[in-house]
Amino acid sequence: TFHYEELNEIADTIKQMQEEIQHYIKRLKREKKIRQEFFDNASHELKTPLTSIRGYGELLKNGVVNDPQQAQECIDRILKETTHMTALITDILMISRLEGNDVVEEKVDIPLRSSVEEVRKSLDPMARENHVFLDVQAEDCCVHMSQKHLEQLLSNLISNAIKYNRENGTVDVFLKSERQRLVLSVEDSGIGISKEDQKHIFERFYRVDKGRSRRVGGTGLGLAIVKHIVRYYNGTIDVFSRENIGTKITITLPSVVVRQDEER
Ligand code: ADP
Numbered sequence: 001t002f003h004y005e006e007l008n009e010i011a012d013t014i015k016q017m018q019e020e021i022q023h024y025i026k027r028l029k030r031e032k033k034i035r036q037e038f039f040d041n042a043s044h045e046l047k048t049p050l051t052s053i054r055g056y057g058e059l060l061k062n063g064v065v066n067d068p069q070q071a072q073e074c075i076d077r078i079l080k081e082t083t084h085m086t087a088l089i090t091d092i093l094m095i096s097r098l099e100g101n102d103v104v105e106e107k108v109d110i111p112l113r114s115s116v117e118e119v120r121k122s123l124d125p126m127a128r129e130n131h132v133f134l135d136v137q138a139e140d141c142c143v144h145m146s147q148k149h150l151e152q153l154l155s156n157l158i159s160n161a162i163k164y165n166r167e168n169g170t171v172d173v174f175l176k177s178e179r180q181r182l183v184l185s186v187e188d189s190g191i192g193i194s195k196e197d198q199k200h201i202f203e204r205f206y207r208v209d210k211g212r213s214r215r216v217g218g219t220g221l222g223l224a225i226v227k228h229i230v231r232y233y234n235g236t237i238d239v240f241s242r243e244n245i246g247t248k249i250t251i252t253l254p255s256v257v258v259r260q261d262e263e264r
Pocket residue numbers: 156160161164188190191192193201206207208209213217218219220221222223224247
């Protein structure tokens with residue numbers, strides 16, 4: 001005799017499994033599409049400087065440029081594009097490492113104030129070049145995290161605050177501990193980001209103004225890297241921005257502060 005109930009149960013289970021498989025396939029296809037888009041964008045971004053380098057190289061080779069000053073300009077352009085390519089490749093490697101979820105970064109105890117001071121020193125020339133006043137206030141505490149992650153967070157946010165600023169603008173950086181939580185905020189007096197663009201700035205290769213970003217030397221990956229690092233620590237990101245007034249980005253990283261007051 002047939003056990004219809006049992007058959008029905010089996011049919012239901014099969015249907016459920018089918019739905020799950022379909023769901024899974026959809027997800028895989030979506031992920032594949034995102035990966036493909038990333039590859040396409042990355043190749044395009046790398047091709048652009050290469051095309052310029054080739055162009056200038058050919059000008060030099062064909063003897064079209066006779067004037068030594070012009071030749072020097074070609075060489076400077078080539079070097080600038082090479083620097084840009086290096087930055088791109090570094091950021092692409094960084095992001096693919098962060099997206100490979102299985103990668104565990106080595107965490108160490110970092111004295112916050114001196115580490116932040118190092119980053120400030122490295123960004124000072126950029127601030128001066130852009131005529132922007134950079135002020136950094138860091139509480140004296142100790143955080144347990146990857147040194148590279150801390151540096152990336154600081155340098156990506158601060159360099160954006162410098163790049164998208166106005167002449168004689170300001171950048172104010174605050175780092176403080178709230179119990180175990182590290183709170184980092186970077187505030188600038190720059191061009192600001194519209195509400196619509198705020199939804200997209202953390203996407204890879206998204207730029208509000210491609211021309212400006214390229215001029216100031218961005219890779220379009222800085223904030224995507226920030227997003228991934230913050231996610232790695234289960235942290236939060238808040239953006240507060242007004243066009244032509246400025247932007248404040250605040251990041252919190254839970255459970256990274258290991259000592260409130262560092263012994264001096
Ligand atoms: P990029 O290398 O182009 O700066 P990011 O991922 O760091 O790439 O930032 C993405 C885009 O977000 C930038 O191209 C810029 O348009 C916008 N943006 C980022 N930070 C700021 C800021 N502090 N003020 C205004 N616009 C910003």
